Structures are given as structure tokens and as C-alpha cells.
Amino acid sequence: xxxxxxxxxxxxxxxxxxxxxxxxxxxxxxxxxxxxxxxxxxxxxxxxxxxxxxxxxxxxxxxxxxxxxxxxxxxxxxxxxxxxxxxxxxxxxxxxxxxxxxxxxxxxxxxxxxxxxxxxxxxxxxxxxxxxxxxxxxxxxxxxxxxxxxxxxxxxxxxxxxxxxxxxxxxxxxxxxxxxxxxxxxxxxxxxxxxxxxxxxxxxxxxxxxxxxxxxxxxxxxxxxxxxxxxxxxxxxxxxxxxxxxxxxxxxxxxxxxxxxxxxxxxxxxxxxxxxxxxxxxxxxxxxxxxxxxxxxxxxxxxxxxxxxxxxxxxxxxxxxxxxxxxxxxxxxxxxxxxxxxxxxxxxx
Amino acid sequence: xxxxxxxxxxxxxxxxxxxxxxxxxxxxxxxxxxxxxxxxxxxxxxxxxxxxxxxxxxxxxxxxxxxxxxxxxxxxxxxxxxxxxxxxxxxxxxxxxxxxxxxxxxxxxxxxxxxxxxxxxxxxxxxxxxxxxxxxxxxxxxxxxxxxxxxxxxxxxxxxxxxxxxxxxxxxxxxxxxxxxxxxxxxxxxxxxxxxxxxxxxxxxxxxxxxxxxxxxxxxxxxxxxxxxxxxxxxxxxxxxxxxxxxxxxxxxxxxxxxxxxxxxxxxxxxxxxxxxxxxxxxxxxxxxxxxxxxxxxxxxxxxxxxxxxxxxxxxxxxxxxxxxxxxxxxxxxxxxxxxxxxxxxxxx
Numbered sequence: 001x002x003x004x005x006x007x008x009x010x011x012x013x014x015x016x017x018x019x020x021x022x023x024x025x026x027x028x029x030x031x032x033x034x035x036x037x038x039x040x041x042x043x044x045x046x047x048x049x050x051x052x053x054x055x056x057x058x059x060x061x062x063x064x065x066x067x068x069x070x071x072x073x074x075x076x077x078x079x080x081x082x083x084x085x086x087x088x089x090x091x092x093x094x095x096x097x098x099x100x101x102x103x104x105x106x107x108x109x110x111x112x113x114x115x116x117x118x119x120x121x122x123x124x125x126x127x128x129x130x131x132x133x134x135x136x137x138x139x140x141x142x143x144x145x146x147x148x149x150x151x152x153x154x155x156x157x158x159x160x161x162x163x164x165x166x167x168x169x170x171x172x173x174x175x176x177x178x179x180x181x182x183x184x185x186x187x188x189x190x191x192x193x194x195x196x197x198x199x200x201x202x203x204x205x206x207x208x209x210x211x212x213x214x215x216x217x218x219x220x221x222x223x224x225x226x227x228x229x230x231x232x233x234x235x236x237x238x239x240x241x242x243x244x245x246x247x248x249x250x251x252x253x254x255x256x257x258x259x260x261x262x263x264x265x266x267x268x269x270x271x272x273x274x275x276x277x278x279x280x281x282x283x284x285x286x287x288x289x290x291x292x293x294x295x296x297x298x299x300x301x302x303x304x305x306x307x308x309x310x311x312x313x314x315x316x317x318x319x320x321x322x323x324x325x326x327x328x329x330x331x332x333x334x335x336x337x338x339x340x341x342x343x344x345x346x347x348x349x
Numbered sequence: 350x351x352x353x354x355x356x357x358x359x360x361x362x363x364x365x366x367x368x369x370x371x372x373x374x375x376x377x378x379x380x381x382x383x384x385x386x387x388x389x390x391x392x393x394x395x396x397x398x399x400x401x402x403x404x405x406x407x408x409x410x411x412x413x414x415x416x417x418x419x420x421x422x423x424x425x426x427x428x429x430x431x432x433x434x435x436x437x438x439x440x441x442x443x444x445x446x447x448x449x450x451x452x453x454x455x456x457x458x459x460x461x462x463x464x465x466x467x468x469x470x471x472x473x474x475x476x477x478x479x480x481x482x483x484x485x486x487x488x489x490x491x492x493x494x495x496x497x498x499x500x501x502x503x504x505x506x507x508x509x510x511x512x513x514x515x516x517x518x519x520x521x522x523x524x525x526x527x528x529x530x531x532x533x534x535x536x537x538x539x540x541x542x543x544x545x546x547x548x549x550x551x552x553x554x555x556x557x558x559x560x561x562x563x564x565x566x567x568x569x570x571x572x573x574x575x576x577x578x579x580x581x582x583x584x585x586x587x588x589x590x591x592x593x594x595x596x597x598x599x600x601x602x603x604x605x606x607x608x609x610x611x612x613x614x615x616x617x618x619x620x621x622x623x624x625x626x627x628x629x630x631x632x633x634x635x636x637x638x639x640x641x642x643x644x645x646x647x648x649x650x651x652x653x654x655x656x657x658x659x660x661x662x663x664x665x666x667x668x669x670x671x672x673x674x675x676x677x678x679x680x681x682x683x684x685x686x687x688x689x690x691x692x693x694x695x696x697x698x
Contacts, residue, residue, distance in 0.1 A: 187649075195653070200650045211653050219661040247562070247564025249567040249571065250603055254603075291560055305558070305560065
């Protein structure tokens with residue numbers, strides 16, 4: 001499965017809203033349709049929307065009728081703003097856009113800028129692919145020989161358009177290494193990424209799993225049936241606070257209460273040194289219908305008001321370790337994250 | 350709305366599975382169909398299934414062709430066993446069955462036994478009605494003048510076939526008393542009693558409310574947007590441990606973590622002095638399809654394994670107080686619960 005693919009004059013995006021019922025693809029031929037795919041969750045997951053946004057800027061570069069380098073760069077910046085506005089929480093989106101626009105800026109003329117944009121978008125995708133494989137290996141060393149892992153949302157290849165994903169890549173690597181891994185998959189309301197996507201991916205990969213309602217985690221932990229929690233991230237602040245799918249924070253509180261370790265797995269593109277703490281992260285609020293009408297079927301009475309925050313913030317104090325492609329970071333996170341990002345900071349790597 | 354009604358030769362049960370779309374009623378003319386209605390969640394909620402089971406035994410009394418008191422009592426005990434087996438967790442079910450069978454046993458002949466069974470089933474319903482109104486008044490005194498209340502599952506008239514319910518009766522009484530109450534309603538997966546039933550009832554009652562996914566509670570509490578949590582119960586052990594809808598335990602851990610009080614509201618019929626602690630409570634496991642196919646619509650891939658515990662146990666240490674019709678009980682619960690049940694214990698009241 002290839003969730004996001006560059007096709008020269010289009011971006012091909014697997015429409016994850018239709019999974020697991022149907023494997024349908026969108027052919028995005030302009031920036032607007034890439035932004036739409038991101039906004040509507042046809043493609044989702046922080047690394048995957050980063051890659052898609054990078055390709056979105058590359059698409060603008062290829063298709064814009066600009067005749068000068070300056071004109072093209074204005075077009076790329078406009079495209080970048082549109083893509084970044086599609087979803088506010090995952091930092092991978094502005095990160096990938098920034099890299100592609102910067103690469104184009106460094107070129108000397110309009111044609112070189114076009115080529116540089118495409119090359120950089122492909123480089124971003126390749127970098128994330130490698131990051132996922134490295135994280136999986138580093139992370140699987142933390143998984144015991146026999147482990148019940150609880151996970152939330154979807155962090156597989158679908159979420160990353162790379163490797164075998166972030167948190168899910170760790171579980172799969174442990175499974176492949178011969179460890180007896182069983183995964184409790186949170187269904188992950190409201191959009192049911194656990195039921196629809198994680199269950200589908202883990203079963204294709206042959207990893208033993210059991211689906212549960214999000215509200216069963218406490219019962220499982222109290223019964224000693226969870227050895228560790230592994231989740232992904234949408235943005236990691238400079239102090240180690242982690243924004244991730246709504247429900248992650250309460251899993252972290254539960255894990256701490258039961259003495260269960262909680263690992264966050266994310267490529268360095270998800271770490272944002274420009275965001276000092278979790279309080280500075282904008283939490284996207286999505287349409288109330290995702291809550292009132294699961295999968296488009298209305299359950300609540302017409303007109304029921306609903307609040308639908310898509311993410312929450314887990315304070316660094318509740319995170320056992322952050323697994324990145326450059327190493328496993330443990331508290332204190334501020335210095336640890338700074339160290340793995342390197343002296344020049346993330347953008348200058 | 351009357352969720353459970355005695356009609357002389359039938360029990361009329363509102364089919365809650367069809368709410369809020371349709372207000373349809375089942376006419377149960379034998380014990381089997383009452384047990385079916387309980388098993389299938391046409392009627393649910395601890396007090397309501399207690400009342401329905403009491404009427405189920407009364408129905409057996411009226412309809413059994415028994416010619417002797419002994420024959421009738423054997424028939425009632427058989428009916429009682431079938432009703433009790435329908436759902437294992439709520440103690441209200443065996444409690445109501447026990448009361449009705451006992452009343453019949455005390456009668457001198459078969460006709461008097463029939464009459465006594467019907468009278469006692471009606472008395473059980475009347476007692477729960479009064480209990481709900483008393484709890485609401487006692488409980489509302491604990492609600493601040495301006496309060497954001499978080500609740501889980503459905504604890505209204507639908508759950509109790511009595512008054513305005515247990516936990517929900519408290520919220521409604523506070524609202525009617527002029528307090529500025531706003532309720533965060535957990536949708537309550539897997540059966541969505543919050544979306545389908547609590548949202549419907551609170552809106553009919555005019556109580557301001559907002560529906561949220563079960564996984565949003567942590568975010569709301571961390572943001573200071575929850576002043577108290579009020580829930581119902583399916584069985585309260587002698588030590589104060591509380592079995593209630595799956596997800597209650599993790600709300601209790603979160604409430605304790607954030608310094609938010611958690612109140613349990615339940616009539617004394619839900620307290621089981623014969624169950625020493627929460628470990629002795631049997632937790633019902635329901636069909637995995639409730640998780641894999643919300644509202645009958647499959648979301649997970651075919652054959653996805655799922656675990657579906659319907660309840661969990663909240664240890665007494667996480668419960669701020671238990672609101673009953675005989676008073677508000679605070680820790681230590683063992684002595685407090687014994688005191689309100691009276692010297693002769695529950696059955697002998």
C-alpha cells in the first residue's frame with residue numbers, strides 16, 4: 001500500500017476514509033485538491049500529511065505558469081500557506097512545506113527552482129521512510145519478549161506514508177524479531193482510525209491484536225493486561241509535551257497511575273523547537289458531526305451540540321521516553337531533544 | 350415516557366435500542382420475552398431492569414397454569430432464574446426477583462400468591478420512583494451554583510423507569526433549583542447510551558449539554574472545564590467498590606488526578622452487602638460486534654477480534670460520596686453502607 005505517491009504531474013492519495021471497505025485513490029492535480037485531501041482526512045497522520053504537503057508544493061512548482069523565479073516562489077508560498085492551513089496541529093505539515101519552499105528559494109532560476117522543489121519533496125518522503133525503519137529498530141529493543149501493547153489511533157504505514165509507521169512500526173519490528181506481541185487497539189473515536197485502519201494493517205501484517213472501546217483501557221490496565229503503551233505524535237514541544245490524538249492524555253494519566261510505561265514514537269520532523277510547551281500548541285476542533293454521527297450515521301438527536309477536539313496534550317512528565325530515528329530520548333526532555341536536533345536546530349540539519 | 354409499565358397481563362417496554370429515532374414499544378406477554386428485552390438492551394439501566402424483572406415474575410404469576418401454591422412458586426423461581434441470567438452485573442435484577450418471589454412465598458394459597466407477586470412488583474417500581482426523587486434532592490445540594498458536570502452512560506428516567514433517574518435526576522434537580530448546570534455527556538461507546546439516550550432526555554428536559562467522545566474527558570478536566578463527575582451504578586459492593594458502565598473507572602482515575610469530585614448516585618437496591626468487594630462482581634462480556642460494528646454498521650475489517658466488557662469496577666478510594674435515597678454516604682463506606690441498609694440488612698428492610 002502506498003498512501004501518498006508522487007506521479008510527476010499529480011499526487012496519488014489513498015482515500016483512507018473508505019478503508020477498510022474499499023481501496024480507492026484520489027488523483028490530485030492541483031494544490032487545492034491536496035489540501036482538501038488533508039482537510040477531509042483522506043490522508044491523515046502527521047508524517048503522511050507532511051509528505052503530502054511537500055508533494056503539494058512540488059505540484060504547484062510543476063504546474064504554476066510562473067515565468068520567473070520570484071513569481072514561482074510567490075506561487076509556492078501561497079500553496080504552502082493553503083496546505084499549512086488545512087490542519088493546524090501536526091508540525092510535520094509546516095516543516096515539509098518549509099523544506100520544499102526553501103530548496104526552491106536556493107535555486108538560481110525558475111527551472112532549477114521547479115526541479116529543486118520536486119527533488120526536496122521526494123527527499124522528505126525518503127527521509128521519513130528511513131526514519132520509520134530506524135525508529136522501529138530502536139523502539140523494538142524496548143519491547144519485552146512477551147508484551148501486551150496498548151495503542152491509540154493509527155500510526156502505521158497509512159499514517160506515515162513511510163516504512164511500517166511510527167508506533168506501529170515498533171510493534172511490528174518486535175513481532176518480526178520473534179517477540180510475543182499482542183496489541184490492544186483502541187477503536188479511537190470519533191473517526192475510528194483504530195477500528196478502520198490499525199485493525200486492517202495489523203491483520204495484514206499478522207500481528208495478533210484485539211480491538212477495544214477507548215473506555216476499556218482502565219479495566220485492562222487495572223487487570224495487569226497492559227505491559228506498555230506506544231503512541232505516535234502530531235507535535236512535540238521543546239519541553240517534551242506531546243500533542244497527539246484525543247484520548248492520548250487520559251491514557252498517559254492511566255499508564256502513570258498503573259505504573260505502565262508510555263512511549264511516544266515520532267520522527268524528528270514532529271519535534272518543534274519553536275513551540276516552547278504544550279500550551280502553545282493549537283488543538284484543532286473538527287466538525288461536531290464526527291461525534292454525533294459516527295461514520296455518517298446519526299445517533300444523537302438532531303441538533304445535539306457536540307465538542308470535537310481532535311487532539312490533546314500529554315505533559316512531558318507522563319512520557320517515559322520519546323523514540324526518534326536519532327535515538328531514544330528520556331527526561332529531561334528539553335536538553336535531550338535539543339541534543340538530537342543538533343546545534344543548528346531542526347531547519348538547519 | 351414510561352420505559353417499563355405493568356399492564357395486567359403484559360409488560361410494556363419502550364424499545365430503547367430504537368431511540369432517539371423511533372419511540373416503539375414491546376408488549377411482553379411471557380417471561381421469555383421480558384428476559385429477551387433485558388438481554389438485548391431494549392430495556393437497560395440497573396433500576397429499570399430490576400423493575401422489568403419484578404414485572405417478569407409477576408407476569409409468570411398471572412399466566413402460569415399452576416393449581417397449587419407450591420407449583421406456582423416453582424414456576425416463579427424458574428422465571429426468576431431466567432430473568433437473573435439475562436444480565437449478570439446489576440444486582441437490582443436478583444434483588445427485585447427475590448422480593449417478588451418472597452412476597453408470593455409468604456401468601457397462604459395460590460391465588461393470594463399471584464396477587465402478592467403483582468403487588469410486590471408494583472411496590473418495587475413505586476419504591477424506586479420515590480428513591481429517585483429523594484436522591485435527586487439529596488444530590489443536588491452537592492452541586493455548586495454554577496457547575497460543569499461530566500456524566501457517563503445514561504442514568505435518566507430511561508435507565509430507571511422511575512423519577513428522573515439517578516445521576517441524571519441529580520443534574521435535573523440542580524437545574525430546576527436554578528443552578529447554572531451544563532452537562533458534558535460522554536457518548537459512551539460501544540452502545541452509545543450517551544449520544545442516543547442522555548442527549549435525548551437532557552434536551553427534552555431543557556438542561557444545557559454538550560456531547561463529547563469518551564476520550565475527551567482528560568482534555569476537559571486538564572482545562573478546568575469539569576467541576577464534578579456524577580455517574581450511576583450497577584452494583585455497589587459492601588466495601589464501596591462500584592461496578593458501572595465500562596469507562597467509569599478511568600473517569601474516576603482522571604477525576605482523582607485532577608482533584609475533581611466523583612459522585613455515584615444509586616438507590617439502596619443497587620447496594621449488595623453479599624458482595625464483599627469489587628473483585629467479587631462478575632463483569633458481563635457482550636458480543637464483539639457492539640465494538641466492531643457501531644450501531645450495526647461494520648467499521649472494522651471482517652473477522653476483527655474484539656473484547657467487549659460492559660462494565661468496570663471503580664475502587665471505593667476513588668469515590669467522593671455515594672448518594673442514596675437514605676442519605677449521602679462518605680468514606681469509610683463499609684460502615685456507612687451497613688448503617689443505611691439498617692441492622693437487618695437489605696433483604697429484611
